[in-house]
Amino acid sequence: MIKAPNRPSHYIKLQLVFEDNLGIRDCFSNPNLLSLILISCKIVRYDIFIGDIVSMKKIIIACFAALLLVFGGVSSAQADEYLRVGMEAAYAPFNWTQDDDSNGAVPIEGTKQYANGYDVQIAKKIAEAQGKKPLVVKTAWTGLIPALTSGKIDMIIAGMSPTAERRQEIDFSDSYYRSEPVIVVSSDGNYAKAKSVKDFKNAKITAQQGVYLYNLIDQIPNVNKQTAMGDFGAMRQALASGIIDGYVSERPEARTAEKASSKYKMITLKDGGFQVSDDDVSLAVGLRKGDSQQMEQVNKVLAGISQEKRVKLMDHIIDIQPADKTDEAKKGNFFSQMSNIIAKNWPQFLRGTGITLLISIIGTVVGTFIGLMIGVYRTAPKAANKFVALLQKLFGWVLNVYIEVFRGTPMIVQSMVIYYGTAQAFGINIDRTLAAVFIVSINTGAYMSEIVRGGIFAVDKGQFEAATALGFTHGQTMRKIVLPQVIRNILPATGNEFVINIKDTSVLNVISVVELYFAGNTVASQTYQYFQTFFVIAAIYFVLTFTVTRILRYVERRLDQDTYTQGGGVH
Numbered sequence: 001m002i003k004a005p006n007r008p009s010h011y012i013k014l015q016l017v018f019e020d021n022l023g024i025r026d027c028f029s030n031p032n033l034l035s036l037i038l039i040s041c042k043i044v045r046y047d048i049f050i051g052d053i054v055s056m057k058k059i060i061i062a063c064f065a066a067l068l069l070v071f072g073g074v075s076s077a078q079a080d081e082y083l084r085v086g087m088e089a090a091y092a093p094f095n096w097t098q099d100d101d102s103n104g105a106v107p108i109e110g111t112k113q114y115a116n117g118y119d120v121q122i123a124k125k126i127a128e129a130q131g132k133k134p135l136v137v138k139t140a141w142t143g144l145i146p147a148l149t150s151g152k153i154d155m156i157i158a159g160m161s162p163t164a165e166r167r168q169e170i171d172f173s174d175s176y177y178r179s180e181p182v183i184v185v186s187s188d189g190n191y192a193k194a195k196s197v198k199d200f201k202n203a204k205i206t207a208q209q210g211v212y213l214y215n216l217i218d219q220i221p222n223v224n225k226q227t228a229m230g231d232f233g234a235m236r237q238a239l240a241s242g243i244i245d246g247y248v249s250e251r252p253e254a255r256t257a258e259k260a261s262s263k264y265k266m267i268t269l270k271d272g273g274f275q276v277s278d279d280d281v282s283l284a285v286g287l288r289k290g291d292s293q294q295m296e297q298v299n300k301v302l303a304g305i306s307q308e309k310r311v312k313l314m315d316h317i318i319d320i321q322p323a324d325k326t327d328e329a330k331k332g333n334f335f336s337q338m339s340n341i342i343a344k345n346w347p348q349f350l351r352g353t354g355i356t357l358l359i360s361i362i363g364t365v366v367g368t369f370i371g372l373m374i375g376v377y378r379t380a381p382k383a384a385n386k387f388v389a390l391l392q393k394l395f396g397w398v399l400n401v402y403i404e405v406f407r408g409t410p411m412i413v414q415s416m417v418i419y420y421g422t423a424q425a426f427g428i429n430i431d432r433t434l435a436a437v438f439i440v441s442i443n444t445g446a447y448m449s450e451i452v453r454g455g456i457f458a459v460d461k462g463q464f465e466a467a468t469a470l471g472f473t474h475g476q477t478m479r480k481i482v483l484p485q486v487i488r489n490i491l492p493a494t495g496n497e498f499v500i501n502i503k504d505t506s507v508l509n510v511i512s513v514v515e516l517y518f519a520g521n522t523v524a525s526q527t528y529q530y531f532q533t534f535f536v537i538a539a540i541y542f543v544l545t546f547t548v549t550r551i552l553r554y555v556e557r558r559l560d561q562d563t564y565t566q567g568g569g570v571h
Contacts, residue, residue, distance in 0.1 A: 082135040083127040086153035089115040089138045090525040091232060092256045093317045094159040097138070097522045099347065103320045106134045110432065111351065111514055118252070118317045119157040122176050122302075126155075126285070129301045140518075141210060141231065143510040145169055146416060148286055150423035152512075155294070156286030159250070161212050162279050171289055173298045175282035177310060181216055181274045182254045185246040186239055187265040196271050197221070200246070206235060207248040212280045216248050219274055232257075233521055237530035239264065248274075255318060261528045322526050337532045345523045352519030353540055359436050359508070359515065360501040366437075367444025367501075368494055374399055374445070375452030375486070376478045399449075406446035412507040415439050419511040436513045440501055451493045455486035488559055495552035499545045516540060 089097045089108060095117035098105055105114035106124060115136040127134040137153045144160070147153045148170055159179075162172035183200070185191045191203055197220045207214035209228035217225045226244055229235050235247040240263055249257075254266035285298050305313075342349065378396065383389040406414065419435045422428040430438070459482050467477040506517035514522075520537035524530045 081133060083123065083130060083132040083155075084109070084135050084137050084153045085119075085123040085127075086137045086139045086144050086147050086156045087115065087119055087158035088141055088144075088231070089117075089136060090522050091117075091159055091253065092321045092525065093117055093252050093314065095119045095136075095157075096322060096526060097348075098322055098526075106136055108136045108138050108514075110512070111138070113348070113514075116317075117321070118177065118314055119159060121313060121317065122285075122305075123155075123157050125305070126157075126298055126301050130297060137512055138514060138518075139512045140510045141208070143416070143420070143512065145286070146420035146424075147512070148288060150420040151288075151427075151429065152420065152423060155298070158286075159283050160286055161282060162284045162286075163212055164279070166286070169289075171287045171291065171295060172284040173287065173295060174302050175284050176302050176305070177283040177314070178281050179250040179252060179283060180268075180281065181213060181276060182249055182251050182269065183246045183267040184236075184239065184249050184254045184257055184264050185267055186242075187263055189245060191245055191267070192265055194267050196269055197273065203245040204243075205246050205248065206238070206244050208232060208235070212276075213248040213250070216274045216276070231521070231525075233525045233530060236264070236528065237524075237534075240530065252314060252318065256321060257528070259318070334532065337529055338536055341523065341527060341529060341533055341536055345527075348519045348523055349516070349536070349540065352514060352516035353544070355433070355514060356502060356505045356516040357544065359433070359440055359505050359513070360498065362437050363440025363444050363501050364494070364498045366441040367497070368448050370441065370445030371448025371450075371452045372483065372486075374403075374449040375456055376475075376483070378449075378453060379456055379478070380474050402442075403446045403449055406443050407450070410507075411439065411443050411504055412510055414443060415508055415511050432512050435511060436505070436508045436515075439508070440505070444497055444501060447497060448490075448494070451490050451497075452486060455489040456482060458489050459485050491552065491556055491559070495549060498548055498552070502544050502548065503541060 087095045089095050095115055097108065098114050098116055101107075101114050103116055104121065104124065105116035106120055107113075108115050115138070120134070120136065123134045123136070137147065139147050139153070141158070144153075144156050144158055145166070148156050156170070157176075159177075160166070160172075162175075166172070183191075183194070183205070185194070191200060194200055200220045201222045202224055203220070204224045204226050205217050205220060206226035206229055207217060209230055214228045217223055229238065229247075232247075232249065232253060235244070235249075236257060238244045239247060246267070251266070251268075254264075257264040258266045285302075287294050287298065378399070380392070383392055415436075418439055419430060419432065422430065463481055464477060467481055472480070505513075505515045508515055509518035509521075516537060520533055524533035527533060
């Protein structure tokens with residue numbers, strides 16, 4: 001007879017019923033019943049999986065508790081108390097990030113860091129005139145205008161020129177600074193002695209994406225125009241590594257680069273310089289369309305700042321900016337430079353790593369749960385009632401649309417649409433960290449639903465038939481028989497999604513989430529040691545993904561332990 005030691009009593013009774021009523025020979029000649037017997041022999045092992053499903057609730061609760069702790073450490077900014085100003089906080093001398101409030105720095109929302117620079121000081125004057133406290137909302141360049149139009153910030157003060165294209169989206173104040181376009185080149189390169197645009201013939205030149213400086217490149221005859229880059233940090237790194245010969249910039253930024261590192265040289269164009277419009281060289285405060293009251297207040301403040309005061313302020317800001325002024329020859333080797341970067345900036349790396357882990361863990365857990373629920377629903381039998389069956393079909397169609405949309409569009413686009421789009425279209429103001437968790441969760445859920453579907457199809461069809469023959473409902477079949485096996489089957493794919501989520505959080509900087517990449521990019525813009533800084537970031541990402549992979553491999557080995565066959569056999 002078949003022995004099933006240590007089995008729950010109802011499974012043993014089920015075996016006895018088979019033997020008493022059908023006979024052991026009939027049992028083994030019936031494929032459905034044989035499948036059920038095999039299931040009952042393995043149920044102890046599958047109970048481990050069921051326990052894991054139950055424990056997922058504890059994991060989700062713990063993750064949300066961590067999320068609440070993060071939110072709890074961030075002071076909420078009331079609209080009537082703070083003037084929320086959007087900027088990159090990584091574009092010295094106009095704006096940069098620092099760890100304390102020295103030299104008149106102001107807090108960055110959602111972090112324990114501060115922002116300073118020429119733009120910040122202008123923002124302080126405007127906020128003071130309105131009886132408010134300035135609060136910097138650190139945002140990637142491409143996310144500034146969406147953040148303003150969606151109400152996430154009150155104004156943009158980020159070295160932005162009031163071009164005709166931008167005026168279609170937002171309004172601009174009077175100019176608060178005028179800047180001359182220049183070209184930054186390598187100090188020991190072929191173009192270090194250039195004096196005019198004609199001297200840059202065949203040179204590989206680029207500029208920042210979305211700014212008027214990129215269009216100026218077309219004025220250089222026979223230039224090798226390169227693809228625009230996202231920020232000045234990327235351009236400096238490209239220049240230092242020889243990928244480009246130079247980039248078009250504004251005088252304050254070029255002076256900053258030249259002062260911070262002997263690798264860079266500012267070329268002030270003499271005869272035949274760039275032809276620019278007044279709007280191009282003017283920097284103005286960006287405001288929402290139709291905000292006449294705010295416009296009047298800002299222009300009144302700017303009118304009270306003379307040209308002499310503006311020049312004096314910029315000179316002061318350039319002197320106090322956080323540039324590494326140590327001679328390159330005394331900085332040591334590559335690894336000592338990395339060690340120095342970690343020693344000075346480890347709090348930023350730690351905070352960024354924490355946010356990355358928090359978002360990826362919660363997003364993966366919730367996304368997996370969504371995938372399991374969708375997988376169970378899509379395998380449900382068609383309802384007998386025609387109306388219910390129609391609703392079932394319509395909901396299935398909605399799920400298909402959800403899966404195809406979120407699998408077929410990049411996460412960075414989803415972030416922009418969900419975070420800024422919902423605020424602009426429906427007035428829904430979502431916390432950026434909560435929005436990030438939501439975005440990663442639903443994105444993961446779309447992928448996991450297909451992974452779960454494959455895992456369900458991998459379960460032997462005879463087990464479904466056996467469960468149906470015994471009167472199991474669809475829910476009981478999935479919960480007791482199918483899902484335990486599915487979870488084991490999809491565990492490697494789930495781990496892969498976790499690793500992907502850790503890396504993909506880097507795109508969330510467009511919605512002002514200061515995750516690991518955004519924090520590291522800020523450090524790179526301050527130290528001007530881009531390769532060393534990004535090597536540190538890469539090492540952190542590798543440690544995170546490697547650790548996650550090892551943990552999941554350990555879990556797989558534990559689940560694969562053949563404990564359910566001990567002591568059992570056929571005699």
